[in-house]
Amino acid sequence: xxxxxxxxxxxxxxxxxxxxxxxxxxxxxxxxxxxxxxxxxxxxxxxxxxxxxxxxxxxxxxxxxxxxxxxxxxxxxxxxxxxxxxxxxxxxxxxxxxxxxxxxxxxxxxxxxxxxxxxxxxxxxxxxxxxxxxxxxxxxxxxxxxxxxxxxxxxxxxxxxxxxxxxxxxxxxxxxxxxxxxxxxxxxxxxxxxxxxxxxxxxxxxxxxxxxxxxxxxxxxxxxxxxxxxxxxxxxxxxxxxxxxxxxxxxxxxxxxxxxxxxxxxxxxxxxxxxxxxxxxxxxxxxxxxxxxxxxxxxxxxxxxxxxxxxxxxxxxxxxxxxxxxxxxxxxxxxxxxxxxxxxxxxxxxxxxxxxxxxxxxxxxxxxxxxxxxxxxxxxxxxxxxxxxxxxxxxxxxxxxxxxxxxxxxxxxxxxxxxxxxxxxxxxxxxxxxxxxxxxxxxxxxxxxxxxxxxxxxxxxx
Amino acid sequence: xxxxxxxxxxxxxxxxxxxxxxxxxxxxxxxxxxxxxxxxxxxxxxxxxxxxxxxxxxxxxxxxxxxxxxxxxxxxxxxxxxxxxxxxxxxxxxxxxxxxxxxxxxxxxxxxxxxxxxxxxxxxxxxxxxxxxxxxxxxxxxxxxxxxxxxxxxxxxxxxxxxxxxxxxxxxxxxxxxxxxxxxxxxxxxxxxxxxxxxxxxxxxxxxxxxxxxxxxxxxxxxxxxxxxxxxxxxxxxxxxxxxxxxxxxxxxxxxxxxxxxxxxxxxxxxxxxxxxxxxxxxxxxxxxxxxxxxxxxxxxxxxxxxxxxxxxxxxxxxxxxxxxxxxxxxxxxxxxxxxxxxxxxxxxxxxxxxxxxxxxxxxxxxxxxxxxxxxxxxxxxxxxxxxxxxxxxxxxxxxxxxxxxxxxxxxxxxxxxxxxxxxxxxxxxxxxxxxxxxxxxxxxxxxxxxxxxxxxxxxxxx
Numbered sequence: 001x002x003x004x005x006x007x008x009x010x011x012x013x014x015x016x017x018x019x020x021x022x023x024x025x026x027x028x029x030x031x032x033x034x035x036x037x038x039x040x041x042x043x044x045x046x047x048x049x050x051x052x053x054x055x056x057x058x059x060x061x062x063x064x065x066x067x068x069x070x071x072x073x074x075x076x077x078x079x080x081x082x083x084x085x086x087x088x089x090x091x092x093x094x095x096x097x098x099x100x101x102x103x104x105x106x107x108x109x110x111x112x113x114x115x116x117x118x119x120x121x122x123x124x125x126x127x128x129x130x131x132x133x134x135x136x137x138x139x140x141x142x143x144x145x146x147x148x149x150x151x152x153x154x155x156x157x158x159x160x161x162x163x164x165x166x167x168x169x170x171x172x173x174x175x176x177x178x179x180x181x182x183x184x185x186x187x188x189x190x191x192x193x194x195x196x197x198x199x200x201x202x203x204x205x206x207x208x209x210x211x212x213x214x215x216x217x218x219x220x221x222x223x224x225x226x227x228x229x230x231x232x233x234x235x236x237x238x239x240x241x242x243x244x245x246x247x248x249x250x251x252x253x254x255x256x257x258x259x260x261x262x263x264x265x266x267x268x269x270x271x272x273x274x275x276x277x278x279x280x281x282x283x284x285x286x287x288x289x290x291x292x293x294x295x296x297x298x299x300x301x302x303x304x305x306x307x308x309x310x311x312x313x314x315x316x317x318x319x320x321x322x323x324x325x326x327x328x329x330x331x332x333x334x335x336x337x338x339x340x341x342x343x344x345x346x347x348x349x350x351x352x353x354x355x356x357x358x359x360x361x362x363x364x365x366x367x368x369x370x371x372x373x374x375x376x377x378x379x380x381x382x383x384x385x386x387x388x389x390x391x392x393x394x395x396x397x398x399x400x401x402x403x404x405x406x407x408x409x410x411x412x413x414x415x416x417x418x419x420x421x422x423x424x425x426x427x428x429x430x431x432x433x434x435x436x437x438x439x440x441x442x443x444x445x446x447x448x449x450x451x452x453x454x455x456x457x458x459x460x461x462x
Numbered sequence: 463x464x465x466x467x468x469x470x471x472x473x474x475x476x477x478x479x480x481x482x483x484x485x486x487x488x489x490x491x492x493x494x495x496x497x498x499x500x501x502x503x504x505x506x507x508x509x510x511x512x513x514x515x516x517x518x519x520x521x522x523x524x525x526x527x528x529x530x531x532x533x534x535x536x537x538x539x540x541x542x543x544x545x546x547x548x549x550x551x552x553x554x555x556x557x558x559x560x561x562x563x564x565x566x567x568x569x570x571x572x573x574x575x576x577x578x579x580x581x582x583x584x585x586x587x588x589x590x591x592x593x594x595x596x597x598x599x600x601x602x603x604x605x606x607x608x609x610x611x612x613x614x615x616x617x618x619x620x621x622x623x624x625x626x627x628x629x630x631x632x633x634x635x636x637x638x639x640x641x642x643x644x645x646x647x648x649x650x651x652x653x654x655x656x657x658x659x660x661x662x663x664x665x666x667x668x669x670x671x672x673x674x675x676x677x678x679x680x681x682x683x684x685x686x687x688x689x690x691x692x693x694x695x696x697x698x699x700x701x702x703x704x705x706x707x708x709x710x711x712x713x714x715x716x717x718x719x720x721x722x723x724x725x726x727x728x729x730x731x732x733x734x735x736x737x738x739x740x741x742x743x744x745x746x747x748x749x750x751x752x753x754x755x756x757x758x759x760x761x762x763x764x765x766x767x768x769x770x771x772x773x774x775x776x777x778x779x780x781x782x783x784x785x786x787x788x789x790x791x792x793x794x795x796x797x798x799x800x801x802x803x804x805x806x807x808x809x810x811x812x813x814x815x816x817x818x819x820x821x822x823x824x825x826x827x828x829x830x831x832x833x834x835x836x837x838x839x840x841x842x843x844x845x846x847x848x849x850x851x852x853x854x855x856x857x858x859x860x861x862x863x864x865x866x867x868x869x870x871x872x873x874x875x876x877x878x879x880x881x882x883x884x885x886x887x888x889x890x891x892x893x894x895x896x897x898x899x900x901x902x903x904x905x906x907x908x909x910x911x912x913x914x915x916x917x918x919x920x921x922x923x924x925x
Contacts, residue, residue, distance in 0.1 A: 010556050036508050036532045038545045039552030046509020068568045068601035069478065069804075069837070070485030074513035076861065087466055090864070096478040096837045099603050102572055112476035120472045132507055132569040133602075136538065163507030164533040164569060380527060381556060384676060399516050403525040409674035448674040 009382060012037045016376040020365055031376065036167070041379045044354045046163035048131050049075070050171020053417075054250050055127055055159065055178060056089055057081035057201045057226040058234070062123050064093045066110050066141060067131030071163075072096070079417045081201045084208075084228055093117070097133070107139045111148065118152040125231045127178060129159045136162075155231075157181050168329075169249065169355045176254035179225065179234070180261065187262065188238045194220030195284065196240045196264070198255055199247030200271075202227025203417065206424035210246075210271055213425060217281060217296040219288065225254065238262040242287050244269045244280075246424075249330030249355050271424040272336035272432075273343060274305050304426040315433050316345050318441055325350035325392035327375075327383060327401050328415055331360020337396060337415065338367040344433065349390035352378040380404055394440050409448035411439035467845040467868070479842035480861065482778050483804030483832070486599035488514040489609030490565035490616075491528055492638065496662020497617065498683030499560030501553055502528040505546055505575065505596075506567025520881035522641075522668040527678055529553055529562075533569060542575050543583075550584055554592060557678060561593040561686055565613060568601035593686060595620040603834070605805040607705050607780055610638050614661055615712045617689050624693040624717040632743050633695035633719060634660040635709040637702035637726060637782055638878065639892065641669040641682075646890035647701075647727075653752055654740040659688045659695060661709075669888055693717035699739055702726050702782030704807040725813065727892045728786025728900075729793050730759060736893075755894040762898055763794060766905040771795035773908060774825075778844055778858040779877035781807040781831060786891070787857050787876065788814060788829075790900055792821045799853050800828045802839050807831045841865065855907060870915075872907040876900065 009017065015031040036042040052075050056063060065072035072094030083089070095113045097106045110128065117123045126148075130141045145156040159178045161171055195214065200207050207227035214221055223229070223237035243255045243266035255266035267287050269280035278301035285293035324341050328334050331353050338348045348368045352375035353360070364374055373386050380400075387395060387408060395405035398416030405412040413435050415423060421431035487504055491514045494502035504511040511530040518526040529552075531537070531545040546564070553562055566577060577596045584594060597616030599609040614635065636647055644665040651658045666682020692698075698713050698721030700706030710721040727736035733756075741748060774797045777787045781803040788798045801814055814829030828847065832839040845865045856862050856873040860882045866873035880886050890896035909925060 010552055012552070036530070037548075037552060038532045039503075039529050039549030039556075040532075041527050041529050041557070042508060042512070042532070044508055045512040046507045049509045049512065064477070068485050069481050069483060069605070070487065070510070070513065070568075070601050072478070073481045073484040074517055076480070077864075078516075091466065091842070092478075092480050094478045094481065095476060096481070097568075097602050098835060098837070099600070100835070102568075102600075102602050109476045116472070116474050116477045121468075132538075132567070133572040136569070136572045162538075163509040164538045165535055167508070380525065381678070400512075400519055400525075403519060403523055404676065407525055407670070407672060407674075407676040409672070448672060 009385075010037060010040060013040065013379075013382070017382070018361070018365070018374040020368060020370060020372045020374065036377055041381065042377055044377050045168050047165050047167065047171040047174065048129060048161040048163050050168035050250070051129060051159050051161040051175040051178070052171070053079060053201070054172055054175035054226060058125075058127075058229045058231075059083040059089050060086035060125065060230045061089060062093055062117055062121070062126045063089060063129065064095065064113060064117070064126055065129045065131060066095045066106065066134055066139070067097055067129075068133070069094055069096045071129070071131045079201065080203050080419065081227055082203075082205050085230060102133065102137055105137055105139055106134065107144055110139065110141070110144050114144075114148045114152070114156060118148070118154060123152075124154055125182070126154065126156045127159050128156060129161050131161065132163045134162065155182060167355065172250040173253050176251065176257060179254060180257050182234065183237055184261065186235045186238055190239065191241050192220070192222060192239045193241050193288065194222040195242045195244050195288070196222050196237050196258075197224045197227075198243050198245045198266070199251030200224065200227045200424070201247075204419055204422040206271070206422045206428070209422055209425040209427055213281060213300070214284070216300055217285060217293045219284060219290070219293050225251065238264070240264055242266065242284070244284055246271060247330060248332040249357075268332070270332060270336045272333065272428065273340040274308060274426065274429055275339055275343065276336050277301070277425055277429075278305060308426060308429055311430060312344070312433065315437050318437055320345035322346045322393040322440060323349045323391055325383070325387050325390070325395045327352040327378060327395065327397040329354045329398070331356030331364065333415065335360065335363050335367065338364065340429070340432065342367065344436070348372060349392055350375070350383070350386045352376070352383065384408065394436060409445060411436075411442070411445070413439055467842060467849065469846065469849040471846050471850070474838045475836055478837055478840050480845075481804050481840050482802060482844075483605035483607075483837075484517070485568070485601035486604060486606060486609030486612065487565050487567050487601060488517055489606035489638065490563070490597050490599045490613035492518060492664070493610045493613035493662050494563035494565070495526065495667050496664040496683055497561065497563065497689070498667075498685045499679045500563050500683065501557055501559035501561075501678075503549065503553065503562050503564045504528060504530045504567060505542060505564050505570045505577070506531060506533055507569055508532045510567050517879060518668070521879040522887050523884060524668045524670060525676070526668065529557070531570075538569060538573055541573060542570050543580050546580055547584060550587075550594065554588070559679060560591070561595065563613060563616065564594065564596040565599045565609065565616075566596070567599070571598065571600035571602075593621070607638065607805045611705055611708045614709045617661065618692060618709070618712055618716060621686060621689045622693040622713065622717055623690055624719070627694060628696055629691050629694040631657045631659050631691070631695050632740075633692050633698035633713060633721065634658050635698065635700040635706040636660055636663070637700075637705040638780060639726075640887040640890070641665040641667075642887060642889040643892045643896065646893045646895050650737070650752070650893055651740060653749055654737065655744045655746050656740045659692055660684060661689060661692065693719065695719050697721055697743065699724070701736065703785070703809045703813060704781040704805065725789070726782045726786035728783075729790030729897055730756070730763075730894070731793065732786060732789055733893050733897065752894075759894045759898050759901070762901045766901060767795060769905050769908050772797060773855060774799040774853040775855045775857060776800040776844060776848060776853045778802045778841060778856075778862060781805050781810040783877045785810065785813045785817070787900075788817055790897060791857070791904075792817055792823070794901065794904065796855075797823060797825050798827055799825065799851070800844055800847050801830070802828075802844050803831045804837060804839055805832065806834045806837070855904065857904075872911045874900075874903045874907050876903075
């Protein structure tokens with residue numbers, strides 16, 4: 001393979017890119033889990049963003065952003081996590097620090113803000129996100145939170161999330177630490193058989209799909225993190241006998257800490273695609289040593305898979321041989337997606353993640369098509385180069401990638417916060433396949449291609 | 463479900479709930495996108511630029527590119543100078559823009575990075591014909607509107623010069639508008655035979671035609687040569703009292719180009735004022751095509767006037783946009799019951815009150831801007847007002863949709879940011895053309911509401 005892509009790649013970025021058929025496997029593998037390179041147009045966000053996306057779905061909490069307004073306004077109700085009850089989390093609360101606060105410190109304003117909430121809005125749980133400048137101007141957010149908890153008899157939990165203090169993964173950790181701080185006083189010896197679901201954010205109601213499956217196979221769900229979570233229910237979590245982790249990138253750390261503190265073991269699961277959904281259900285039953293549930297899981301999965309077979313056969317003709325580029329947040333999601341595309345008969349030719357870990361990339365390397373290129377923390381120039389070079393027909397990504405795909409004249413599917421339909425579980429396979437099909441086979445793409453041929457004047461069919 | 467806002471008014475000073483503004487850097491980024499061959503650069507943490515690109519991408523549905531100094535712990539302690547130097551080298555090596563427009567963030571401002579000094583070091587390292595400029599945009603002062611004009615002034619500070627020979631052109635500062643608006647302003651100036659330089663201009667940078675090819679620097683945008691030449695303009699005109707007056711003042715101070723500022727040309731009177739300014743400049747007759755367009759607008763106002771008269775409207779958003787919409791609504795006989803902006807503006811309340819007086823509005827209306835110290839003029843406050851005394855229509859960006867749904871009030875989306883609808887940024891709200899579009903949107907919203915809410919016996923076929 002000619003590595004024409006090199007022209008568009010910064011020297012410092014080269015070790016973050018791996019060409020599968022280029023002997024990459026024998027070397028030291030891909031460099032990942034590092035800081036972004038200054039000056040690169042990275043698609044990656046910051047510590048605050050990581051912390052916020054993990055905690056935000058907690059529905060009845062007040063999420064107060066302590067800092068200037070921006071961090072609060074950019075994260076106001078942008079994640080499609082659904083709630084079965086409170087809608088508090090869909091509002092934006094901010095101390096909106098001003099010049100005088102920067103000079104004299106922002107603690108006074110934070111205290112006033114919490115007072116305004118606690119006395120007038122009957123708050124029970126408040127998360128205070130410390131953003132970039134809070135530490136620099138010397139605010140002791142932890143002390144304020146402690147004092148305010150005492151004063152109002154509520155829980156006020158600090159989230160240490162200055163943007164510069166690492167990358168998005170650091171933010172996930174900070175969010176998990178905040179959750180642990182909330183749970184630690186509720187260490188309970190008495191267990192109830194059942195699971196906590198970690199790392200699902202109830203986008204388009206996906207948590208409800210998973211809960212419904214577990215209900216069907218007779219597995220009790222104790223608590224959820226953080227999709228459709230609420231204060232009261234979260235406090236039940238220490239009682240669970242097993243944690244199942246869907247989004248490993250954000251929540252394995254939480255699972256580890258819960259194992260240490262509450263002795264709850266965990267398994268990683270994925271509910272994306274028929275294969276992963278079926279095996280996850282069986283593995284949950286096995287981990288609980290619940291033979292009855294295992295039997296039900298197998299029967300249920302077989303039944304659901306069968307229902308989908310005819311459906312998938314109908315679409316496979318449309319999709320077979322099409323090439324896919326994937327650019328998502330975590331490595332585990334990328335792995336599930338490659339498996340799903342393999343199942344549809346499609347080839348994954350470009351795979352990138354923002355926060356993938358070394359072992360994720362090893363699995364990705366095995367699963368992706370033989371001439372795939374694998375990128376960590378890719379920038380648009382790299383994405384564009386490899387999408388073109390590999391001739392991808394569709395890009396799967398998030399909000400910043402959508403218009404890039406469209407400009408290049410290829411199809412797109414949002415597998416991030418802006419997903420239009422639930423993509424988890426067996427229902428998700430149906431939705432996902434339809435979405436891929438409706439974008440990739442839409443007749444309007446011909447106008448972009450025609451335009452090209454008109455310009456080159458050769459293959460013009462008009 | 464989203465009806466969480468309590469009716470009982472609460473005093474707030476510290477806590478902003480559901481803001482009607484955002485921070486300076488995104489304004490600087492948007493202004494820089496209106497310069498040809500420019501890569502905006504955020505001097506701060508990685509997240510800032512990711513949020514700004516996401517915010518603008520969601521509004522324009524177009525790729526928005528910008529780079530970041532990607533601050534780490536080290537940079538926040540020792541300063542971000544070396545990050546910026548590395549960044550600039552990487553940017554020119556990989557993305558090869560003509561110009562890099564650096565803006566600061568709350569972090570780089572708070573730790574005290576001296577951008578003037580850093581750029582003095584960096585500029586000599588650039589290849590010939592390449593430029594770097596900067597603007598200070600601390601997020602803890604003003605709003606995105608301040609960031610916008612600070613960046614516009616940043617370009618002029620570094621580039622605009624007075625050579626002593628006039629270029630005979632009008633320097634137009636259009637403020638923060640959509641590409642569809644910039645196109646309409648340019649069309650009107652061309653029709654009025656006014657040679658101009660407009661800074662910035664995102665027509666052709668954030669609404670590029672789809673061809674299957676993607677280039678980082680699209681055809682549109684004010685060129686570097688044009689920005690240099692601003693100093694030789696005959697006079698300047700700013701539109702938007704809050705957003706453009708500082709740029710008119712800056713160009714006067716630096717290059718002795720005199721100018722004037724008028725409100726956004728939204729609605730018939732403000733557009734007339736804009737056209738008269740252009741006529742003053744060109745000293746030519748208003749062409750029949752422009753007169754005709756005005757006539758079409760008046761025709762539409764006549765046709766629809768019975769549906770808009772005395773309808774109460776709440777308008778929220780950027781100060782100059784809100785004032786413009788307020789004027790348009792008053793022209794349609796509507797009552798601008800609540801008009802708010804989260805941007806601290808010295809002129810907003812006065813402008814609003816003058817408009818209410820001009821139309822002799824008897825009803826008590828609230829016109830309120832945030833101040834630099836108390837920024838709790840937000841959508842939560844607006845929602846509380848509406849709960850206590852309702853309106854018939856909302857005009858503003860997407861974030862009012864919770865209020866619209868909770869109170870069952872139709873919402874006409876306009877201004878920034880509109881992230882839940884498509885196509886809007888291609889069309890204007892300014893000029894007679896823009897007013898016609900708004901008249902249609904406002905009237906349709908009110909009539910659709912009537913159709914879906916009236917009793918079945920009252921459903922009319924002909925309206």
